[in-house]
Amino acid sequence: MQHVHAFGNDALGDSDTVGLVERLQSGEVSAAELVDAAIARTEAVNPQLNGVAYRAFDRAREAARQGAGDGRSGYFRGIPTFIKDNVDVAGMPTMQGTDAWQPHPATADGDFARLYLNTGMIALGKTQLSEFGFSAAAEHPRIGAVRNPWNTDYTAGASSSGSAAFVAAGAVPIAHANDGGGSIRIPAACNGLVGLKPSRGRLPLDKDLRAMPVRIVFNGVVTRSVRDTAAFYAEAERISRNKKLPPIGDVRGPGTQRLRVAVVAQSIDRETSAEMRELTSKTAALLEELGHRVEYLDSPPVPAYFADDFLLYWAFLATALVRGGRRMFGPTFDRSRLDNLTLGLDRHATRHLYRLPLAIARLSAVRRRHTSRLYGGYDVVLTPTLAQETPRVGHLDPTADYEQIIDRLMDWVAFTPLQNATGEPAISLPLAESAAGLPVGMMFSAPLGHDARLLELAYELEAAKPWPTLAGRAPLT
Numbered sequence: 001m002q003h004v005h006a007f008g009n010d011a012l013g014d015s016d017t018v019g020l021v022e023r024l025q026s027g028e029v030s031a032a033e034l035v036d037a038a039i040a041r042t043e044a045v046n047p048q049l050n051g052v053a054y055r056a057f058d059r060a061r062e063a064a065r066q067g068a069g070d071g072r073s074g075y076f077r078g079i080p081t082f083i084k085d086n087v088d089v090a091g092m093p094t095m096q097g098t099d100a101w102q103p104h105p106a107t108a109d110g111d112f113a114r115l116y117l118n119t120g121m122i123a124l125g126k127t128q129l130s131e132f133g134f135s136a137a138a139e140h141p142r143i144g145a146v147r148n149p150w151n152t153d154y155t156a157g158a159s160s161s162g163s164a165a166f167v168a169a170g171a172v173p174i175a176h177a178n179d180g181g182g183s184i185r186i187p188a189a190c191n192g193l194v195g196l197k198p199s200r201g202r203l204p205l206d207k208d209l210r211a212m213p214v215r216i217v218f219n220g221v222v223t224r225s226v227r228d229t230a231a232f233y234a235e236a237e238r239i240s241r242n243k244k245l246p247p248i249g250d251v252r253g254p255g256t257q258r259l260r261v262a263v264v265a266q267s268i269d270r271e272t273s274a275e276m277r278e279l280t281s282k283t284a285a286l287l288e289e290l291g292h293r294v295e296y297l298d299s300p301p302v303p304a305y306f307a308d309d310f311l312l313y314w315a316f317l318a319t320a321l322v323r324g325g326r327r328m329f330g331p332t333f334d335r336s337r338l339d340n341l342t343l344g345l346d347r348h349a350t351r352h353l354y355r356l357p358l359a360i361a362r363l364s365a366v367r368r369r370h371t372s373r374l375y376g377g378y379d380v381v382l383t384p385t386l387a388q389e390t391p392r393v394g395h396l397d398p399t400a401d402y403e404q405i406i407d408r409l410m411d412w413v414a415f416t417p418l419q420n421a422t423g424e425p426a427i428s429l430p431l432a433e434s435a436a437g438l439p440v441g442m443m444f445s446a447p448l449g450h451d452a453r454l455l456e457l458a459y460e461l462e463a464a465k466p467w468p469t470l471a472g473r474a475p476l477t
Contacts, residue, residue, distance in 0.1 A: 002151060002152075003149055003150050003151060003152075003470055003473055004045050004048045004049060004147075004149045004152055004169055005045065005149055005168075005169040005170050005470035005471070005473065006040075006041035006042075006044045006045050006169055006170045006171055007170040007469075007470060007471040007472070008041075008170075010033075010037040010040070010041075011029045011030075011033035011034050011036070011037040012034060012037045012038060012041065012170065012173070014170070014469070014471035014472070015173065016173055016223065016224050016225040016227065016228050017076065017079055017173040017174045017223060017225075017228040017231065017232075018225070018227050018228055018231050020034060020079055020173055021075065021076060021079065021231075024077070024078050024079075030064075030078070031063075031064040031067055031077070031078030031079075031122065032061070032064040032065055034064070034078060034079065034080050035060050035061055035063075035064040035078075035080045035122055035124070036061070036064075037080075038080035038124055038171060038172050039057050039060070039061075039080075039124060041169075041170060041171040041172075042124060042166065042171045042172075044171075045149065045165075045166070045169045045171055048147060048149075048152050049146060049147050049149060049152070049156070049162075049165045049166070049169060050128065050143075050144045050145060050146050050147060050162075051082075051127050051128050051146050051156070051161070051162035051163070051165045051166050052125060052126075052127065052128065052162070053085035053095060053097075053125070053126045053127055053128045053129070053162065054085060054092050054093060054095075054125045054126040055124070055125045056091070056092055056123060056124060056125040056126075057124060057125065059091070059123075060080065060122050060123065060124045060125075063122045064078065064080075064122055073120055074118055074119040074120030074121075074235060074239070075119060075120060075231065075234075075235045075238075076119040076120040076121045076174075076231075076232075076235065077120030078120065078122065079120065079121045079122065079173065079174065080121070080122050080124055080172050080173075081116075081121040081122065081123055081124065081172050081173075081174055081175055081176065082123065082124055082125060082126065082127045082162070082163055082166055082172055082175040082176065083113060083116065083123050083125075083126050083127070083175075083176045084126065084127050084129055084159075084160055084162070084163050084175075084176050084177060084178060085097065085126035085127060085128065085129055085162075086129055086132075086133060086159070086178065087110045087112050087113050087176070087178070087206055087219070088106035088108065088109060088110035088113060088206060089106060089109055089110070089113045089117075089123060089126065090105075090106055090107065090108050090109045090113075091105050091106070092105055092106060092123075092125070092126055093105055093106070093126075094106055094126075096129070096131070096132050096133070097128060097129035097130050097131045097132060097133065097138065097140065097143070097159065098131045098132065098140070098143075098337070098338065098339075098342075099140075099142055099143060099337060100325070100329070100333055100334050100335065100337040100338050101325070101329040101330055101332045101333040101334065102330070102332040104330070110206035110207070111204040111205065111206050111207070112176075112178075112203065112204050112205060112206055112219045114204075115203065115204055115236060115239055115240055116176055116219075118239050119232070119235045119236065119239065121174070124172065127160075127162030127163045127166065127175065127176075128143065128146050128161070128162035129159040129160065129161065129162060129183075130158070130159045130161070130398075131338065131339050131341070131342050131398065132317075132318065132321055132342060133159035133178075133180055133183060134159075134314070134318060134341050134342055134345060135158075135159070135339075135341050135396055135398060135405070135409065136155075136157060136158045136159075136181075136182065136183075136186055136396060136409055136412060136413045137155040137156075137157065137158070137161070137391070137393070137395070137396040138155075138156065138158075138159060138161040138162065139155070139393060139394070139396060139397060139398055140339065140398060141339065141398065141399050142337075145393045145394075146161040146162050146165055147165065147393060148165065148168075148190055148191060148390065148438070149165050149168045149169035149191065149470060150168070150191065150192065150437070150438050150439060150470065151436070151437070151438060152393075153392050153393060154190070154390050154391065154392050154393065154436075154438060155190065155390060155391055155392070155393050155395070155396070156187055156190055156191055157186045157187040157189065157190030157191065157390060158182055158183040158185075158186035158187045158190075158413075159178075159180075159183040160176075160177035160178065160179070160183045160184060160186075160187045160222065161187050161190075163175035163176060163177050163187070163222055164177065164187030164188060164190070164191040164193055164195075164222045165187075165191060167191070167193055167222050167223065167224060168191035168192055168193055168224070168469070168470060169470060170469075170470065170471060173223070173224065173228065174221050174222070174223050174228055174232065175221065175222055176219070176220075176221060177195065177219075177220055177221060177222045178217055178218060178219045178220065179195075179197045179217065179218045179219075179220060179416075179420065180216050180217040180218075180314075180420060181216070181310070181314065181413060181416060181417045181420055182197075182385075182413050182415075182416025182417060182420070184196065184197045184218070184220045184221075184222065184428075185197055185385050185416050185426060185427070185428035185441065185443060186385065186386060186413065186416060186428075186441075187222060188222050188385070188428040188429075188430070188441055189385035189386055189390075189428045189430065189439065189440060189441025189443075190386075190390045190438070190439065190441075191222075191439060192224075192430040192439030192467060192468065192469065192470075193222045193223060193224060193428075193430060193439075194222070194223050194224070194225065194226055194228070194229045194427070194428070194429060194430075194458065195220070195222050195229075195427065195428045195441075196220055196221075196229050196233070196425065196426075196427040196451065196454065196455070196458075197218050197220055197419060197420075197425060197426050197427070198218055198219075198220055198233065198425050198451050199245055199423060199424065199425045199448050199449050199450075199451055200215060200218065200423030200424075200448065201242045201244060201245055201423075202218075202233075202236075202242060202245060202248075202425075202451065203218070203219045203220065203236060204219070204240065205217060205218075205219065212317070213313075213360050213364075214313060214360060214363045214364055214421065215423070216313070216363075216417075216420040216421060217420075218420070224469055225462070226429075226455065226458040226459050226462045227252070227459075229427075229455065229458075230248075230250070230251045230252065230455045230459075231250075233248045233251075233451065233455075234248065234249065234250040234251070237249075245448075245449045246449040246450070246452075247452075248451050248452045248455070249452060251452050251455040251456060251459070252459075253456070253459050254456055254457070254459045254460035254463065255453065255456030255457065255460070257379075258291045258292050258293065259287075259292045259293070259379040259380055259453075259457065260292075260293050260295070260377065260378045260379045260380075261284070261287055261292050261293065261294045261295070261378060261379065261380050261381070261382055262295055262296075262297050262374065262377070262378040262380075262381045262382070263280065263281075263284045263294055263295065263296045263297065263381075263382045263383075264296075264297050264299060264300050264381060264382070264383045265277045265280045265281070265296075265383065265384065266298065266299050267299070267300070267383075267387055267414035267415050268299065268300060268302050268304060268306055268307055268414070269304060269307050269414075270307075270387055270410060270411050270414040271387070271411075272384065272387045272388075272414070273387065273388050273389060275389060275434060275435060276384040276386070276387060276388065276389070276440070277384075279384065279431075279432040279434075279440055279442070280382065280383065280384045280442065282432065283382060283431050283432065283442045284296070284382060286431075286461070286464060286465060287382070289464075290460060290461075290464060294382075295378070300370075300374070300381075300383075300418065301369075301370065301373040301374050302366070302369075302370055302418060303362070303366070303369070305362065306362075306363075306366060306418070306421070307410065307414075307417075308359075309358075309359035309362050309363050310363065310417045310420075310421060311348070311406070311410070312348070312349065312352055312355060312356060312359045313356070313359055313360060313363055314345065315345040315346065315348040315349035315352075316349045316353075316356055317345075318342050318345035318346045318349065319345070319346045319349040319350060321342070322335055322338065322342065322343065322346040323346070339398035339399065340398055340399055340400065340401065340402050340405065341398050341402060341405050341406070341409075343402070344401075344402025344403075344405065344406065345402075345406075347402070348402075348406075363421045366418075366421050366422055367421070367422035367423055367424065367448070370418070370422050370424075371422070371424070371447055371448070375446075375447045379446065379453065380444050380445065380446050380453065380454070380457065381444065381445045381446075382442065382443070382444055383415045383442075383443050383445075384415060384440070384441070384442060384443065385415065385416065385428040385440075385441035385442060385443040386412055386413065386414075386415065386416075386440075386441065387411065387412060387413075387414040387415060388411060388412045389434045389435075389436065389438070389440070390434065390436075390438050390440075391408075391412065395408060396408055396409060396412075415443060416443070418445075419445055422448070423448055424445055424446065424447060424448050425445065425446055425448070425449075425450060425451040425454055426443055426444065426445035426446075426454070427443065427444050427445075427454045427455075427458055428441035428442070428443050429441060429442055429443075429444070429458055429461055429462070429467070430467040431461060431465055431467065439467070444457060444458075
């Protein structure tokens with residue numbers, strides 16, 4: 001297979017989100033035209049990409065005819081989008097990437113969907129994810145795999161893969177993503193997008209996620225341009241700002257400060273491929289050309305036990321879902337329909353339950369140790385987003401033995417979980433390309449609350465090395 005996209009000469013064109021807002025405001029296009037184009041594009045590419053979890057097309061058309069996103073106002077009024085199928089949206093089912101129970105519509109918007117739709121965006125429906133978001137590839141024995149629009153032989157990456165595939169393929173300009181171990185940043189890296197995991201507390205979480213002992217999940221978006229991501233956070237902050245964090249503000253261009261950058265190409269306990277190390281070095285060289293001060297570190301100053309602690313906590317979340325499934329999802333819940341990764345994580349947590357209190361305590365303390373040891377001397381940290389190249393569909397087959405899946409998963413996703421535990425912001429930018437011709441993400445992280453610093457740096461890097469999109473390329477026929 002080759003690349004799949006839907007860019008064309010309709011109302012959406014190849015504009016990014018901010019460009020579409022400007023065209024809406026000038027009267028060049030209407031919300032109804034944008035929604036109709038986005039629905040047509042989604043229908044065109046979904047047979048190859050398999051990213052739709054739930055269609056709400058008629059509802060979206062009605063909202064567009066009313067001239068607002070579900071009747072709401074906001075900067076993004078009339079922009080079509082998708083919401084990942086693990087947050088509640090009134091009238092839509094929330095299936096969490098599985099088919100282990102009978103779907104039923106949510107009775108109300110969750111806290112995040114309420115904010116997201118109050119920006120004025122119109123949801124076309126919900127996008128597919130890996131089962132409960134546990135795997136870094138959305139592949140399911142019955143639902144199927146979400147495929148990468150740059151090359152459909154490869155995974156679209158992580159649990160926000162459906163959203164990322166549709167943004168990269170031009171079906172919508174912006175989509176919701178969330179990140180419990182890298183699932184904003186990983187699909188951004190695989191699909192050539194911008195993916196900012198914000199500081200903890202920057203955006204709201206639904207009630208069940210707020211109750212977690214360590215809040216490792218973060219909401220956000222995936223986009224094709226830095227200004228789209230910056231505009232989303234400016235609008236979200238206008239609607240609901242967490243006053244415990246420094247404001248991001250309306251970031252519209254590069255900063256002037258030259259930064260001290262720590263470069264880490266080797267993860268805590270997994271090997272980084274030679275290609276990823278080389279591409280990271282090239283990104284570091286670009287930073288030096290731009291006047292930033294770069295220093296290489298052998299490895300991040302993170303305890304060796306971090307990866308095991310994070311895995312155990314991840315597995316504990318699976319146990320809560322597997323053992324509490326009937327209470328959470330209703331009497332039709334059938335654990336025999338869960339995939340081998342979910343069930344294997346449940347077994348792992350059960351075997352190591354005695355270690356869980358210590359793991360939670362150490363994860364809760366990792367930011368204090370990490371920040372003081374690293375950000376005392378540096379402004380940002382550069383790593384590859386992923387330790388290995390994007391794998392082909394089937395590499396993380398959820399029907400394989402658990403030991404194979406988890407070993408391959410931890411080999412690939414070796415860098416992103418740290419910021420989920422620390423709560424610090426991190427952004428993946430598509431600054432490189434693999435030998436296979438796929439986008440490669442480079443990740444920048446900063447101290448808690450310094451999201452604006454990452455956006456300013458992202459603007460600078462985007463201008464210095466613009467990344468390609470699928471627009472203008474001959475689509476698969």
